């Protein structure tokens with residue numbers, strides 16, 4: 001039994017005249033409330049607004065945060081034992097809400113004596129006098145570490161899920177979904193900036209034969225290595241190298257003119273050649289090659305991004321029908 005209850009018992013056993021029965025009730029109730037308050041899982045507290053001192057802090061502070069109630073005297077003790085990244089926002093928020101007389105709550109990391117932190121949700125009630133002036137603040141600090149850990153894990157899993165939903169499972173590069181999303185935003189950007197957008201669409205030559213001769217696992221490995229080669233060429237942060245499906249890849253080059261796009265397609269072809277992946281089923285080279293379609297457009301042209309992609313895909317088909325292992329341009333003749 002704690003101090004509050006024994007004090008109550010002492011009062012009850014003394015001789016109190018009937019006229020003071022009300023006082024006795026008050027004392028008894030105060031004892032009950034104190035017992036209830038100090039047996040909750042949260043830390044109750046009270047701050048005197050005029051002095052900014054703690055008029056009361058529950059003994060639970062010791063078991064939840066590791067500080068003795070004696071060491072928790074002023075608002076500074078609360079502020080200084082808050083994670084530095086949370087401090088400015090939380091203090092400013094709590095002060096402004098308190099000044100406005102608005103009940104509020106704030107989450108922050110509270111420091112323990114061993115240097116670790118506990119996530120706290122402080123729920124604050126503003127007490128005002130008859131004049132409407134703030135007199136004190138009373139509240140509870142709840143340990144929300146478990147909830148925060150779950151929230152953080154959920155956030156991490158969501159980010160991972162989002163990343164996976166934009167990644168091609170085999171090659172690890174972006175997938176079509178990410179490409180479509182980025183193309184749409186780059187198209188909108190190009191529409192306002194007036195800058196050109198370029199696309200390179202490429203397809204590995206005679207890949208069916210490659211699989212038939214070298215096996216599907218070698219085929220998968222070939223796709224991964226080609227993806228790596230493309231990534232080594234399109235290196236600007238705004239560039240997107242994506243697997244478009246099967247053995248077809250697409251490279252989005254924002255703010256890029258046709259000349260540069262063509263040069264980049266040449267570099268892609270050179271990097272693929274450099275891999276020297278033996279291809280027993282190709283009539284164009286002993287190594288793996290690809291055919292390329294390159295296109296450049298101004299977003300202001302009467303063209304949707306989807307139509308643009310289809311257009312460049314048709315250009316790639318031209319490269320295929322004109323012998324493979326070549327680069328075809330949307331606005332020019334097939335170039336060897």
Ligand SMILES: Nc1nc2c(ncn2[C@@H]2O[C@H](COP(=O)(O)OP(=O)(O)OP(=O)(O)O)[C@@H](O)[C@H]2O)c(=O)[nH]1
Nearest residue numbers: 203204205206207208209211216219220246247320
């Ligand atoms: N190993 C492997 N093969 C794939 C994958 N996706 C698609 N393919 C194969 O890629 C081949 C594509 O064949 P086609 O579309 O006929 O084209 P191609 O043989 O490359 O001929 P051209 O494009 O005309 O040069 C098919 O045999 C598909 O099975 C994959 O993830 N892994």
